Amino acid sequence: MKSASAAALVLVDPSQFPAQVERDLLAALRRRQANHKFHYDSVKQAQKWLRVHEAFSPARRDDEGARLYATAGAALAESWQVNAVQVVGLGCGGGRKDVALIRELARRGRSVGYVPLDVSLPLTLVAREAALAELPPERIQPVVCDVAVCGDLNGLLAPLRPAGAARCYTFFGMVPNFEPGACLPSLAGLLEASDRLLVSANLAPGDDYASGVARVLPQYDNAPTRDWLLTWLEDLGVETRRDGGLRFQVEAAPGGSPLRRIAAYFDFHKSQTLRVAGETFIFQPGESFRLFFSYRHTPELLRGQLAGVGLRVEASWILPSGEEGVFLCRPVPTPRRPGP
Ligand SMILES: C[S@@+](CC[C@H](N)C(=O)[O-])C[C@H]1O[C@@H](n2cnc3c(N)ncnc32)[C@H](O)[C@@H]1O
Structure with missing residues (x-):
């Protein structure tokens, strides 16, 4: 066809x-x-x-x-x-x-x-x-x-x-x-x-929900996924290797839901200023930016x-x-x- x-x-x-x-x-x-x-x-x-x-x-x-x-x-x-x-x-x-x-x-x-x-x-x-x-x-x-x-x-x-x-x-x-x-x-x-x-x-x-979520963490915390997720920040002008690091973790859903998810955060180690559409964004060392989450059901x-x-x-x-x-x-x- x-x-x-x-x-x-x-x-x-x-x-x-x-x-x-x-x-x-x-x-x-x-x-x-x-x-x-x-x-x-x-x-x-x-x-x-x-x-x-x-x-x-x-x-x-x-x-x-x-x-x-x-x-x-x-x-x-x-x-x-x-x-x-x-x-x-x-x-x-x-x-x-x-x-x-x-x-x-x-x-x-x-x-x-x-x-x-x-x-x-x-x-x-x-x-x-x-x-x-x-x-x-x-x-x-x-x-x-x-x-x-x-x-x-x-x-x-x-x-x-x-x-x-x-x-x-x-x-x-x-x-x-x-x-x-x-x-x-x-x-x-x-x-x-x-x-x-x-x-x-x-x-x-x-059978155990919490350990089942933890077991699949390596499907997210790996080099190709890190590279994919960091592309967005890099294209905005963040020098991700110099300015911070990416951290994956398992966390509970907010708001009392029984769900758990795998989340990825970029932790700033150095201060960084971005100008986007006329607005200035200042990220201080110690600040985290959530890049991604994936609920497991x-x-x-x-x-x-x-x-x-x-x-x-x-x-x-x-x-x-x-x-x-x-x-x-x-x-x-x-x-x-x-x-x-
Ligand atoms: C995890 S992928 C799933 C793709 C495909 N359905 C599969 O299962 O292989 C999520 C897809 O949803 C798209 N997406 C993310 N947010 C969206 C939104 N708000 N509205 C429409 N599509 C969205 C993404 O571009 C991506 O293609």
């Missing part, structure tokens, strides 16, 4: 227009907390992240990992009796997981379309390229959008739904990078009764979060290592009010 790589029309939501991205950048610098989206912005960062993902993602480690998303896609295709499906990959990254799903749907006779959606223009284009192995270009509509900032995701996506098509939204690898409760409510609001949602998350392996913790926003998990597939799982969700039907 792969056709010569022609020009791509990309839809860009105002949530990723330069003025908004600059506001988000200033907010991050004031808070001393990076927004995850900044780590995927440029071609350089996107390529570095793709390599980190290839080296450390449980889904890329072995054959079982590679099969996880195809297995989930095949099961969905067997159980979901619709003719036409549009897959909307929210935070699509390089698109490999979405494409595994698309392949299984297409193999079972579904007419499939794809909306790879991401904050990162380079990654939406990488995902589009990957999908060209399965779909003609006119069935793929890349969208650049920040799902956390976009005021009306429904309004943005509604005109892209082909007449009569059901939607399968994917939210792969995204839940870990948002504070609990930050994104799932608006995600649940996207689903019509005939739609489906596939969510995946990195999990804490083993258990299947039960994730189910609980999904149930909290009215989503029922109908099926799930967990890697034998216990490190990654895919969850098929549907909206819990709301009881019809009796008529007058």
